[in-house]
Amino acid sequence: MVVAIIAVLSVTAYVQFRETLKAGVDSALLSQTEAVTVSMAADDSLLEARKEIEAFFGPINDTKSPVYRVWFEGEQDDYVTSGLQGNWPLDWDIQSTEAPTIGNHKFFEASRGEIPYRLLWTRAPDPRASSSTKQPLNIIIAVYDGHVDTQIGDFLRALLIIGVVVIMLSIGATLWILKWGMKPVVGITTKMNDITGKNLNQLSSYVTDVPSELRLFVRAWDEMIERLALAMQQQRRFTADASHELRTPLAIVKSTLQTARSRKRPSETYESAMDQSLEDLERLEHLIEQLLTLAHLDDIESQSDWQTVDLGNLATEICEQYLPFAEQKGSTLKWQVCTAKVSGNDEQLRRLLANLIDNAIKYGPKASEVSVSMHSSNGLVNVLVHDKGGRIPTEEQKLIFDRFYRVRKVRKRASSSTGSGLGLALAQEIAQKHCGTITVQSNPRTGTDFVVTLPHI
Amino acid sequence: MRVLIIEDEARLARNIAQVLKESANFAVDVCTEGVDGLHLAKTNPYDLIVLDLTLPGMDGLDILGKLRSAGKTVAVLILTARDTSSDIITGFNTGGDDYLTKPFDMGELVARCKALVRRAYGQTHPEIKVGKLTIDTVARRVKFNNREIRFTAMEYRTLEYLGMRAGQIVSKTELLEHLYDFNWERFSNVMEVYISALRRKLDPDRKYDLIETVRGQGYLLKEK
Numbered sequence: 001m002v003v004a005i006i007a008v009l010s011v012t013a014y015v016q017f018r019e020t021l022k023a024g025v026d027s028a029l030l031s032q033t034e035a036v037t038v039s040m041a042a043d044d045s046l047l048e049a050r051k052e053i054e055a056f057f058g059p060i061n062d063t064k065s066p067v068y069r070v071w072f073e074g075e076q077d078d079y080v081t082s083g084l085q086g087n088w089p090l091d092w093d094i095q096s097t098e099a100p101t102i103g104n105h106k107f108f109e110a111s112r113g114e115i116p117y118r119l120l121w122t123r124a125p126d127p128r129a130s131s132s133t134k135q136p137l138n139i140i141i142a143v144y145d146g147h148v149d150t151q152i153g154d155f156l157r158a159l160l161i162i163g164v165v166v167i168m169l170s171i172g173a174t175l176w177i178l179k180w181g182m183k184p185v186v187g188i189t190t191k192m193n194d195i196t197g198k199n200l201n202q203l204s205s206y207v208t209d210v211p212s213e214l215r216l217f218v219r220a221w222d223e224m225i226e227r228l229a230l231a232m233q234q235q236r237r238f239t240a241d242a243s244h245e246l247r248t249p250l251a252i253v254k255s256t257l258q259t260a261r262s263r264k265r266p267s268e269t270y271e272s273a274m275d276q277s278l279e280d281l282e283r284l285e286h287l288i289e290q291l292l293t294l295a296h297l298d299d300i301e302s303q304s305d306w307q308t309v310d311l312g313n314l315a316t317e318i319c320e321q322y323l324p325f326a327e328q329k330g331s332t333l334k335w336q337v338c339t340a341k342v343s344g345n346d347e348q349l350r351r352l353l354a355n356l357i358d359n360a361i362k363y364g365p366k367a368s369e370v371s372v373s374m375h376s377s378n379g380l381v382n383v384l385v386h387d388k389g390g391r392i393p394t395e396e397q398k399l400i401f402d403r404f405y406r407v408r409k410v411r412k413r414a415s416s417s418t419g420s421g422l423g424l425a426l427a428q429e430i431a432q433k434h435c436g437t438i439t440v441q442s443n444p445r446t447g448t449d450f451v452v453t454l455p456h457i
Numbered sequence: 458m459r460v461l462i463i464e465d466e467a468r469l470a471r472n473i474a475q476v477l478k479e480s481a482n483f484a485v486d487v488c489t490e491g492v493d494g495l496h497l498a499k500t501n502p503y504d505l506i507v508l509d510l511t512l513p514g515m516d517g518l519d520i521l522g523k524l525r526s527a528g529k530t531v532a533v534l535i536l537t538a539r540d541t542s543s544d545i546i547t548g549f550n551t552g553g554d555d556y557l558t559k560p561f562d563m564g565e566l567v568a569r570c571k572a573l574v575r576r577a578y579g580q581t582h583p584e585i586k587v588g589k590l591t592i593d594t595v596a597r598r599v600k601f602n603n604r605e606i607r608f609t610a611m612e613y614r615t616l617e618y619l620g621m622r623a624g625q626i627v628s629k630t631e632l633l634e635h636l637y638d639f640n641w642e643r644f645s646n647v648m649e650v651y652i653s654a655l656r657r658k659l660d661p662d663r664k665y666d667l668i669e670t671v672r673g674q675g676y677l678l679k680e681k
Contacts, residue, residue, distance in 0.1 A: 240539065244511055247538035248466055251559035255472035258563035262476060276468065 002170065006163050010156075017155055021148045022118075026107060029120035032056075032141050033105065036070060036080075040137065041127035046079070053080050060084075064144040067117075072126065072135040079137075088112070089119055089142060099123060102136050110142065118145040184211050188218065200229040234402075241404035242291060245420065249284040253277045283420075290422040293351065294403070297429045308457065309346050311353075311381055312337040315372055318354050322361060330367035333357070337374045340381040342454045344434045352430040352438075353383065355423040356450045360387035364448075376456050383452045392442035400440065401428040427452075458574050458618065459484040459635050461501070463494035463520065464509040464536065473507060473536075473566065480567045482597060482614050483574075484638040491515030498524055502634050503531050504574050507566075510537040510548070518551050525552035532573040536561065571595075578621040585620040587680055590659070590667065592620045601659050601667075608658065611636070615651045619668065619678040628675035652676060 039052040057066060060082050069088070070080040090097055092110045100106035100123050108119035122139040188210075191203060202222040204210070210218050260273035319335040326333040342349070353372075360370045364387030371386045392400060399405050404421040427450075431438040436454035460483045464470035467489050474485040486501070488494040491514035498506055498520065506524075510517035521533055532555075535548045540558040548556045555569050571594065575583065585592040591600040597613060599606050608616065614636050619627060629648050652668060660667055669677045 243540065244538040247540075247559045248469070251538070251561060252466055252469045252472070254560045255469050255476075255563055259472040259476050262480060262563065280468075 002167065006167065010159050010163060013159065014152065014156060018148065018152055021151060022145075025118050025143060025145050025148065026120070029107070029118065029141055029143060030105070032066070032068075033120055033122045033139050036068070036139050036141070037122075037124060037127055037137075040070070040079075050080050057082065064115075064146075066141055066143040068139070068141045070137065070139050072133070072137055074133065074135045089117075089140060092117070094119070099138075115144060116146045116149070117142040184214055188214070195225065197232060200225055200232060202226070238403050241421070245287055245404065246284070246291075249280045249287070253280045253284070256280070287420045287422070290420055290426060293348075294422065294426060294429065297348070297426075297433055303343075305345055306343050307346060308341050309344055309349055311340045311342055311349070311383060311454070312374060313339075314346070314350055315353055315374065315383060318350065318357055319372055322354070322357050325358075326361050326370060329361060331361060331364065332369045333361065333372075334369065335372040337372070338376065340374060340376045341457050342381060342434070343457050344454070348430045349434070352427045352452065353385075355427045356385040356452070359423055360385050360389070360448070360450070363387075364389040379456045381454050381456050383454075385450045385452075386447060388447040389442075391444040392440065392448060397440050397442065400424050401438070458482075458504045458614070459486070459501070459638065460505045460507060460570065461485075461494070461498055461503045462487045462507045463489075463491070463498070463512065463517065464507070465489050465512050466509075472563075476563050476567060477570060480564075481571055482610055482617070483570070484614070484636055484641075486638045489513075491517070491520055495520045495523055497639075498531065499527055499529065501639070502631075504577060504635060505532045505534065505570055507534050507536050507570070508553075510535060510539055510544075518547065521548075521551045521553060532577045534566075534569060534573060536566070575621075580621060585617070585623070587620055587623040587678055588667075589665075590620070590678075592617055599659075606658050608655070612651055612654055612658070615648075616655055619676065623678045624680045626671050626675050626677045631675070 035056055036053055039049050039056065042049075042052075053068075053070070057068060059065075060067065065082075067082040067084045067088070068080070069078055069082070069084075071078040089108070089110050092112050094108055094110040096108065098106075100121055102123045102125060105120055105122040108121065110117045110119050119140060119142045122137075124137045124139070126134045126137055188203060195201060202225050203218050204222055256273050256277050260270055315335060315337045319333055323333055357370065357372065364370055368388040371384075373384045373386070375382055401424050403425040405425075428438050431452055431454070434454055436452060438450065438452050440448065440450050442448040458481070460477055462470050462473050462477075462485060464473065464487070470487045470489060474487050477483045477485050483505075486497060486503075488497055491512040493514070494508075494512070495515060508517045508521060512520075517535065517537065521535075524531070524533070533553050534555040534557060535553045536557050536559065537544070537548075538559045539548075545556050554573055557566060557569060571583070575581065575594065583593070583595045585594060589602050593599075594617060597617075599608060599613070599616060615632065618632065618635055632648050652670075656663075656668055667679060669679055671677055
């Protein structure tokens with residue numbers, strides 16, 4: 001790019017310079033012709049005019065001195081001449097020999113042997129006052145113009161040297177500036193190499209003295225690291241929670257069976273050990289199923305198994321299914337649904353609604369009412385699951401959708417846990433997979449509402 | 458030997474307690490909550506604590522740290538689902554003596570518990586030899602003068618404790634504290650009944666004064 005610009009500039013400068021030099025030669029030729037004409041007009045005497053012209057041109061020293069020829073048409077001999085022999089310029093290598101019309105002049109390029117000349121041929125009416133014949137006057141002046149090319153050559157050489165030097169200097173300067181400018185970037189890059197999943201440090205914690213241009217970059221990077229660290233932390237916590245939740249029931253089952261087996265015991269002991277183990281295995285089975293569903297939701301982006309699902313029908317089916325469970329708790333389950341078609345995975349949507357209804361019955365107060373209602377507007381379907389349950393503190397409302405949140409909370413409070421702590425996390429992920437949301441509102445007077453919002457089709 | 462199990466899964470704790478009673482003849486206390494667990498561990502001279510880490514009330518590592526800060530030297534076996542090497546290292550560095558991850562093998566747990574208790578009393582051989590008396594702590598068999606003697610569980614527990622501390626005077630309170638869990642009604646004269654039963658079974662002819670009564674201080678199992 002830089003080279004191209006320099007090349008264009010050089011060519012332009014060359015052409016311009018050459019034109020200027022040529023114009024200089026031409027104007028010199030014109031003024032010389034003018035001088036000759038003036039001398040001819042002023043002095044009637046041939047001798048005087050000759051002297052004047054010879055004085056004007058000076059002595060002819062070498063091939064580079066100008067040569068001239070002045071003659072009147074119809075006269076045998078030249079009127080004034082620089083003394084060059086031969087019928088020049090006609091015997092020179094000349095581009096054309098066509099004479100200018102009277103009162104005009106014409107420039108020619110010519111060369112005598114190897115020597116380049118610029119010629120001006122002027123045809124003018126007879127300037128002599130005393131002349132009776134009035135023959136047109138021809139003036140040819142030829143000047144050596146090889147110096148134009150020599151000068152241009154010098155100029156080009158100089159231009160080339162300067163150009164190369166400038167290019168070298170600018171490359172050097174650019175490299176130096178780049179290196180100098182990249183120094184903080186290189187420093188930061190080295191630090192970035194230290195950042196790993198286990199060592200998610202922020203750049204600003206060990207890159208001090210960041211140049212102002214890079215401050216925004218470092219800040220953006222640090223914000224990214226923060227988000228990654230949060231995600232990693234959540235992932236780690238999830239893994240730790242999941243492994244605890246998987247291992248504990250396994251440990252219980254194993255210990256129960258090994259304890260029973262460690263010596264001979266009455267058959268009732270074996271039976272009770274087996275019953276307990278089955279119960280624990282069911283808990284484990286439920287947990288594994290939920291974990292697998294979560295993993296499945298995490299992995300598969302595809303909507304290939306989506307179909308049109310009527311949420312109203314789905315809600316009715318689930319409510320009918322949960323009716324005995326509600327009655328068992330002495331509660332009532334009411335539902336009021338409408339037809340609302342959404343696009344999605346039938347099984348996942350079923351799980352989403354079932355989890356919410358199951359929670360409402362399980363954690364709502366005994367002998368109270370759980371209601372499911374639906375309405376659709378603005379292309380969205382809202383499903384509301386309401387129970388008269390106590391207040392979920394505002395600061396906890398976001399956290400309840402965290403995987404294993406309930407488990408952690410229950411662990412802290414030392415009450416017995418019946419849930420896996422994954423139900424709401426699953427519900428939220430399913431809603432999000434279906435381009436929807438799930439929100440909770442809880443207040444001691446009215447109870448708790450979970451609202452699922454999904455796009456209508 | 459008396460063990461405290463701090464484990465929030467009640468059924469698991471119960472199973473461990475049962476096996477430690479049956480297979481190791483330990484006196485076992487169970488606690489399913491962190492704060493109470495720390496209190497029990499601080500106020501009773503346990504020979505071993507089996508400690509879960511994920512506990513309600515107080516985290517197991519906090520309990521361990523506080524116990525060590527309070528100068529308690531009791532052996533602690535950490536029993537947890539946390540299985541990464543950084544968890545294990547933290548467990549040991551907080552003051553744990555052993556680390557077992559869930560799910561675990563009951564037999565292994567019992568063997569580890571026995572080894573920890575043995576080491577706590579400066580014993581390395583599973584067989585305790587005191588003069589002509591041999592106590593095989595694995596098979597729980599006692600031989601005196603090459604004659605095998607059968608004891609009840611409580612008698613054996615008493616003799617094993619005296620054997621672990623052979624050559625030292627053991628007070629009646631110490632015996633009570635190390636041989637009974639906290640559900641037991643403690644009457645000090647119960648110890649005298651066991652000691653006399655031990656003496657009678659070991660040495661029916663009263664030829665050796667194997668277990669000496671040090672007046673006002675306690676009992677001494679003599680090394681010679």
